[in-house]
Every structure is written in structure tokens, then in C-alpha cells.
Amino acid sequence: MAKRGGYPGGMGMPGNMNNLMKQAQRMQRQMEEKQQELEEKEFTATAGGGAVEVTVTGKKTVSKVKLDKDAVDPDDVEMLEDLIMAAMNEALGKAEEASSAMMSGMTGGLGGFPF
Numbered sequence: 001m002a003k004r005g006g007y008p009g010g011m012g013m014p015g016n017m018n019n020l021m022k023q024a025q026r027m028q029r030q031m032e033e034k035q036q037e038l039e040e041k042e043f044t045a046t047a048g049g050g051a052v053e054v055t056v057t058g059k060k061t062v063s064k065v066k067l068d069k070d071a072v073d074p075d076d077v078e079m080l081e082d083l084i085m086a087a088m089n090e091a092l093g094k095a096e097e098a099s100s101a102m103m104s105g106m107t108g109g110l111g112g113f114p115f
Contacts, residue, residue, distance in 0.1 A: 027106065030106060031106050034102050034105075034106060035102075037058075038058040038098060038099055038102055039057065039058040039059045040057075040058060041057070041058045041095075041098065042055050042056070042057055042058075042063060043055065043056050043057075043058070043091050043092075043094040043095045043098065044064075044091060045087045045088075045090035045091035045093075045094060046087055046090075047083040047084070047086040047087040047090070048068075048071060048079075048083040048086075050068065051067070051068040051070065051071035051083060052065075052066070052067055052068070052071055052080070052083040052084050052086075052087045053065070053066040053067075053087060054066075054084065054087040054088050054090075054091045055091065056088070056091045056092055056094075056095055057095070058095055058098065058099070060092055060095050060096075062088070065084065067080070071083060
């Protein structure tokens with residue numbers, strides 16, 4: 001009598017599922033390692049021709065702000081605020097780009113999953 005239903009080769013699916021789980025666990029470890037590396041990196045940006053320099057970490061926290069003496073004008077605080085904001089946004093943008101690039105590099109291999 002012929003076999004009906006099931007997977008060709010009998011127990012083929014459990015082996016594939018084990019390989020899939022191992023692959024997912026390996027990818028998770030790699031993502032955690034890459035995330036740790038990213039969090040330890042620093043991203044620096046300047047504004048006003050270098051008058052303001054801001055450094056942020058991969059965790060997107062400010063680690064350093066450097067101001068040129070000439071950028072500090074008590075009569076024009078708004079300009080200094082704008083320069084700090086511009087440098088901050090650029091540094092945070094660099095951190096976000098690095099994070100996105102890391103994630104797309106890691107998830108680019110998901111096309112190999114059979115679903």
C-alpha cells in the first residue's frame with residue numbers, strides 16, 4: 001500500500017527545523033556582538049566650521065561637546081544653540097546610519113529561510 005501525505009523522505013522536516021534553529025541562534029549571537037560593537041563606537045560631527053564639535057556613542061548618548069572660544073558670544077547665544085543642535089543632529093544621524101547598515105547587513109541573509 002502506498003504512503004499518503006507527510007514529507008518526502010519520511011522525517012526530513014525535523015532535521016531542517018534543527019538546522020533552521022541553529023542558524024537563527026547563530027544569527028542572534030552575531031547580532032548581539034555587532035550591537036555591542038556599535039554601542040562602543042563614537043560618532044563625531046562639527047558645525048560652524050569646527051566651532052562646535054559633538055560626539056555621541058552608538059547608544060545615542062552625548063559623550064563630548066567641544067566649543068571653540070570664538071563660538072561663545074554672550075550677545076548671540078542663539079547662534080551657539082543652533083550650532084550645537086546642528087552638530088548633535090549630524091552626529092546622531094551618523095550613529096543611526098551605522099545602526100541601519102549593521103542591521104541590513106545582518107538581516108540580508110534572511111532570504112535563505114524557506115518561508
